[in-house]
Amino acid sequence: MSADIISGYGEGGTETVLSVDAVAREAEALGSGITSEEALSLCAGEPLLELKGLKAGYGKMEILHGLDLAVGKGQSLCLVGPNGAGKSTVLHSIFGFTRIMGGSIHMAGRDVTALSPAEKLAKAGIAYILQDNSVFPDMSVEENLLMGGYLKSRPAEARAAAEEIFGKYERLAKRRRERAGVLSGGERRLLEISRALVMDPQVLLVDEPSIGLEPRFIDMVFEILEDLQKNEGKTIIMVEQNAKKGLGFADLGYVLVSGRAALAGKGGELLENPEVGRLFLGG
Numbered sequence: 001m002s003a004d005i006i007s008g009y010g011e012g013g014t015e016t017v018l019s020v021d022a023v024a025r026e027a028e029a030l031g032s033g034i035t036s037e038e039a040l041s042l043c044a045g046e047p048l049l050e051l052k053g054l055k056a057g058y059g060k061m062e063i064l065h066g067l068d069l070a071v072g073k074g075q076s077l078c079l080v081g082p083n084g085a086g087k088s089t090v091l092h093s094i095f096g097f098t099r100i101m102g103g104s105i106h107m108a109g110r111d112v113t114a115l116s117p118a119e120k121l122a123k124a125g126i127a128y129i130l131q132d133n134s135v136f137p138d139m140s141v142e143e144n145l146l147m148g149g150y151l152k153s154r155p156a157e158a159r160a161a162a163e164e165i166f167g168k169y170e171r172l173a174k175r176r177r178e179r180a181g182v183l184s185g186g187e188r189r190l191l192e193i194s195r196a197l198v199m200d201p202q203v204l205l206v207d208e209p210s211i212g213l214e215p216r217f218i219d220m221v222f223e224i225l226e227d228l229q230k231n232e233g234k235t236i237i238m239v240e241q242n243a244k245k246g247l248g249f250a251d252l253g254y255v256l257v258s259g260r261a262a263l264a265g266k267g268g269e270l271l272e273n274p275e276v277g278r279l280f281l282g283g
């Protein structure tokens with residue numbers, strides 16, 4: 001058996017899948033790359049957030065090699081691609097966690113490339129929702145939520161924003177005095193999203209919303225994100241290993257391969273692309 005082929009036993013019997021390296025090699029051939037004009041043409045109207053030829057990485061290591069990406073106000077975008085392609089690094093770079101080595105990031109036409117994470121949140125309206133379980137388990141739900149407002153100049157503003165969020169999400173409000181550590185996985189994810197909402201951001205960067213969740217909670221989290229996008233006009237950029245779910249949800253999909261956008265399109269169109277299906281959606 002080739003090292004590129006892995007066999008295992010799925011629900012329907014023996015399954016044959018490609019190894020991670022083989023997926024990465026084959027994905028390189030998916031497309032010749034997305035230009036800034038193509039990225040802009042996918043965007044609804046003026047871009048709210050635009051990456052132009054972005055090069056970024058960690059230390060001396062460049063991970064993103066000139067990425068063009070654009071998303072409009074109230075649009076959602078999902079990044080898919082093989083492991084190690086740099087999907088999370090895109091979110092890290094937008095939020096200011098990486099070293100920018102070239103290109104730019106514009107938010108509502110303003111150059112925000114050099115802003116720190118705190119400035120991205122407080123001044124540019126960009127919030128990052130961590131991939132990992134990031135609630136403080138020994139603090140109450142309410143205290144966790146108030147942490148989201150630590151950059152507000154007056155504590156009363158954070159409290160008012162938290163009350164508004166409790167008004168919207170009854171399941172959090174009912175448990176506001178309880179330790180966050182006793183919440184279910186889905187409730188914890190709701191708390192993480194809510195904490196980001198305290199600063200009323202325009203853009204939500206969401207890293208792996210479905211990771212570690214039971215299926216019923218995955219649906220709940222996607223419904224919450226859909227409500228924020230459709231009813232509150234939030235722009236959502238997500239990384240999602242569950243490519244079917246992510247591309248099914250998002251208006252736009254980008255296939256990232258080795259730090260470049262190999263292919264981009266409407267989320268639904270990418271789902272129907274047979275090559276994307278074979279490489280990322282299990283056939």
Ligand SMILES: Nc1ncnc2c1ncn2[C@@H]1O[C@H](COP(=O)(O)OP(=O)(O)OP(=O)(O)O)[C@@H](O)[C@H]1O
Pocket residue numbers: 058063081082083084085086087088089090239
């Ligand atoms: N903090 C960091 N310091 C140094 N290198 C990092 C750091 N974070 C990620 N990398 C490296 O950057 C590359 C891209 O990683 P990234 O997590 O962005 O990929 P990904 O596409 O999100 O992968 P996965 O689907 O496996 O989560 C990898 O080689 C990874 O080892």
